[in-house]
Amino acid sequence: xxxxxxxTIPAKHRxxxxxxxxxxxxxxxxxxxxxxxxxxxxxxxxxxxxxxxxQHAYDKGLKGATVTVKTAVDEQTGQLVIELRxxxxxxxPLLADWPPPSSWQKETHNHQIAYRLLSVPEPDPLxxxxxxxxxxxxxxxxxxxxxxxxxxxxxxxKELDLVAASESGKTILWS
Amino acid sequence: xxxxxxxTIPAKHRxxxxxxxxxxxxxxxxxxxxxxxxxxxxxxxxxxxxxxxxQHAYDKGLKGATVTVKTAVDEQTGQLVIELRxxxxxxxPLLADWPPPSSWQKETHNHQIAYRLLSVPEPDPLxxxxxxxxxxxxxxxxxxxxxxxxxxxxxxxKELDLVAASESGKTILWS
Amino acid sequence: MLELKTQGLKGxxxxxxxGRFVAHTAPQVREWLLNAAQKAPAxxxxxxxxxxxxxxxxxxxxxQGMKRCREQGGDLYVCGLQQPVRVIFELMRLDMAFKIFENxxxxxxxxxxxxxxxxA
Amino acid sequence: MLELKTQGLKGxxxxxxxGRFVAHTAPQVREWLLNAAQKAPAxxxxxxxxxxxxxxxxxxxxxQGMKRCREQGGDLYVCGLQQPVRVIFELMRLDMAFKIFENxxxxxxxxxxxxxxxxA
Ligand SMILES: Nc1ncnc2c1ncn2[C@@H]1O[C@H](COP(=O)(O)OP(=O)(O)O)[C@@H](O)[C@H]1O
Ligand SMILES: Nc1ncnc2c1ncn2[C@@H]1O[C@H](COP(=O)(O)OP(=O)(O)O)[C@@H](O)[C@H]1O
Numbered sequence: 376x377x378x379x380x381x382x383t384i385p386a387k388h389r390x391x392x393x394x395x396x397x398x399x400x401x402x403x404x405x406x407x408x409x410x411x412x413x414x415x416x417x418x419x420x421x422x423x424x425x426x427x428x429x430q431h432a433y434d435k436g437l438k439g440a441t442v443t444v445k446t447a448v449d450e451q452t453g454q455l456v457i458e459l460r461x462x463x464x465x466x467x468p469l470l471a472d473w474p475p476p477s478s479w480q481k482e483t484h485n486h487q488i489a490y491r492l493l494s495v496p497e498p499d500p501l502x503x504x505x506x507x508x509x510x511x512x513x514x515x516x517x518x519x520x521x522x523x524x525x526x527x528x529x530x531x532x533k534e535l536d537l538v539a540a541s542e543s544g545k546t547i548l549w550s
Numbered sequence: 551x552x553x554x555x556x557x558t559i560p561a562k563h564r565x566x567x568x569x570x571x572x573x574x575x576x577x578x579x580x581x582x583x584x585x586x587x588x589x590x591x592x593x594x595x596x597x598x599x600x601x602x603x604x605q606h607a608y609d610k611g612l613k614g615a616t617v618t619v620k621t622a623v624d625e626q627t628g629q630l631v632i633e634l635r636x637x638x639x640x641x642x643p644l645l646a647d648w649p650p651p652s653s654w655q656k657e658t659h660n661h662q663i664a665y666r667l668l669s670v671p672e673p674d675p676l677x678x679x680x681x682x683x684x685x686x687x688x689x690x691x692x693x694x695x696x697x698x699x700x701x702x703x704x705x706x707x708k709e710l711d712l713v714a715a716s717e718s719g720k721t722i723l724w725s
Numbered sequence: 726m727l728e729l730k731t732q733g734l735k736g737x738x739x740x741x742x743x744g745r746f747v748a749h750t751a752p753q754v755r756e757w758l759l760n761a762a763q764k765a766p767a768x769x770x771x772x773x774x775x776x777x778x779x780x781x782x783x784x785x786x787x788x789q790g791m792k793r794c795r796e797q798g799g800d801l802y803v804c805g806l807q808q809p810v811r812v813i814f815e816l817m818r819l820d821m822a823f824k825i826f827e828n829x830x831x832x833x834x835x836x837x838x839x840x841x842x843x844x845a
Numbered sequence: 846m847l848e849l850k851t852q853g854l855k856g857x858x859x860x861x862x863x864g865r866f867v868a869h870t871a872p873q874v875r876e877w878l879l880n881a882a883q884k885a886p887a888x889x890x891x892x893x894x895x896x897x898x899x900x901x902x903x904x905x906x907x908x909q910g911m912k913r914c915r916e917q918g919g920d921l922y923v924c925g926l927q928q929p930v931r932v933i934f935e936l937m938r939l940d941m942a943f944k945i946f947e948n949x950x951x952x953x954x955x956x957x958x959x960x961x962x963x964x965a
Contacts, residue, residue, distance in 0.1 A: 378560040378562070378565075380557070380560075380565065381557070382555070382556070382572065383554075383555070383556040385555075388748045388749035389749050390553075390555065391747065392579070392726070395778065396571040396574060400572070403567075404564055404567070415808065415813070416813075416816065418809070419778075419780065422747070423780060426747075426781075430748075497818070498817075500818055500819055500822035501822055502785075502788070503786075503788050504785050506784060506785075507781050510816070514816075563867070563868045563869035566867065567846070567865065570898065590929040590933070591932065591933075591936065593898070594900065594933055597898075601868050601901075675939055675941040675942035676908060678905040679901070679905050681901035681937060682901055685937075689936075
């Protein structure tokens with residue numbers, strides 16, 4: 376894995392703007408990225424993932440609650456990996472009201488229980504909530520939820536189409 | 551001390567843009583801040599401080615080298631505190647070519663040797679380098695350099711003029 | 726972070742938003758919308774021309790406002806979608822939920838036509 | 846990150862910069878400047894109109910270029926300073942180092958006047 380950017384914010388809505396700014400600056404380093412729809416989708420879903428943590432994992436409002444976002448691009452494969460970590464409470468995706476249990480696949484990831492988000496049914500356009508996980512499933516190639524002792528992690532991966540960029544050589548990729 | 555934002559980047563020039571974006575988003579939360587000269591000065595000097603670390607502390611180009619930037623505003627006092635941490639080599643400010651030793655005051659800070667940056671003589675407008683520490687001294691109320699075992703820290707503090715903002719109450723300050 | 730400007734035009738309440746329309750700025754909009762939708766016929770245009778980012782909370786707020794307006798014999802139209810907002814609307818198929826227009830004038834026109842259809 | 850556009854106008858080389866003029870983007874500018882300053886009289890205008898951020902490496906690059914131009918009987922003028930750049934120039938008293946103009950036209954005018962003074 377290549378160079379990593381790690382950001383920790385207080386688990387409050389207003390700080391999601393700092394996450395957005397940071398991810399945007401990170402992605403803008405990749406030539407051509409800012410012109411793609413993917414760029415906007417990524418800013419959106421990472422914001423959604425943070426909002427979910429603040430609203431659901433920290434719904435009881437822990438003091439000193441934080442969200443940590445790690446971002447890296449594998450320069451060999453062009454894969455973007457974003458990991459969110461929080462210290463809030465865990466949930467069992469198979470028992471949640473939405474999305475349906477069939478949206479998840481329980482598996483082990485490095486000897487640990489993980490839930491893989493498969494495809495989420497399209498939410499009714501007239502619903503007032505329940506869009507976050509649908510978006511995440513749509514935008515990322517892989518989404519894993521790892522409930523841990525006193526910690527939760529979300530690992531999200533996406534192949535970036537860096538063909539145009541990599542044509543001009545790896546050094547350009549990050550210039 | 552109040553809510554903290556912490557960012558770690560690879561010690562490479564291109565990532566200073568991520569620091570800028572993050573600090574800018576942080577400062578923009580403070581009403582009226584973005585319209586002040588202080589806002590631009592802060593973005594500038596924090597960039598300078600990062601550049602200095604990348605150029606001087608990591609001049610031998612350590613693999614996996616990182617810079618960590620912590621930012622917080624004390625909501626009681628309106629004091630902005632920014633701390634930089636690197637894992638590069640230390641230097642003795644009193645032995646450096648520039649700024650002159652009189653720019654520094656050696657003291658102890660929490661039982662540790664620290665160098666306090668006092669005022670730096672104005673660099674000649676025709677010099678091609680040596681502006682970074684002058685800027686830092688100009689912009690911040692306090693700048694401390696703490697060389698540590700395998701770590702260096704720079705602690706920079708500035709009172710923000712939040713009078714206008716705080717007139718409308720503390721909740722507005724961060725709205 | 727989010728600026729709200731409002732005006733009344735030909736019996737339609739227009740809300741112009743600028744900035745980030747997200748979880749912590751959405752409540753102001755929700756309040757305005759629920760208020761605007763109180764009296765029939767509730768005709769509202771939300772101009773997103775200045776919005777460079779919106780999240781699913783914002784979408785929920787708009788959907789809620791739109792449903793209230795329809796309950797009151799009116800509607801909520803949106804207009805002025807910038808690219809970052811447009812791509813999200815597309816991904817979410819929100820054109821199935823909202824009537825979407827280029828700008829306030831076109832949205833106003835559409836309301837005028839609905840009106841005459843009802844009047845006739 | 847930093848876009849360079851160049852043109853020749855009345856014997857003056859104009860460099861128009863947009864974006865972030867900082868440590869890792871400055872080398873391109875340095876190269877262009879040293880090249881532009883090779884032949885006397887080296888007259889250069891650096892238009893910072895599109896630059897929203899510059900650092901002390903960028904300032905060093907401009908100072909170096911300016912000194913070379915002066916060595917070659919010319920000068921380097923800067924223009925188009927946006928607020929984030931202007932406040933830094935002020936703090937650093939860079940008006941002591943550079944002739945600063947509102948825009949390319951005014952900087953060009955100034956070069957024309959110097960020229961006629963020399964010619965006369
Ligand atoms: N980070 C999280 N921590 C705990 N629970 C979560 C998290 N993200 C999602 N959930 C659960 O999954 C459900 C669906 O999430 P989502 O699709 O984002 O819709 P919404 O957040 O609008 O309810 C949530 O209602 C919640 O029960
Ligand atoms: N973070 C740092 N680590 C090690 N040395 C530093 C650091 N910052 C500054 N210095 C030393 O202080 C000197 C003056 O720094 P500065 O005023 O920023 O000018 P410049 O970086 O252009 O030399 C540097 O040349 C270097 O020797």
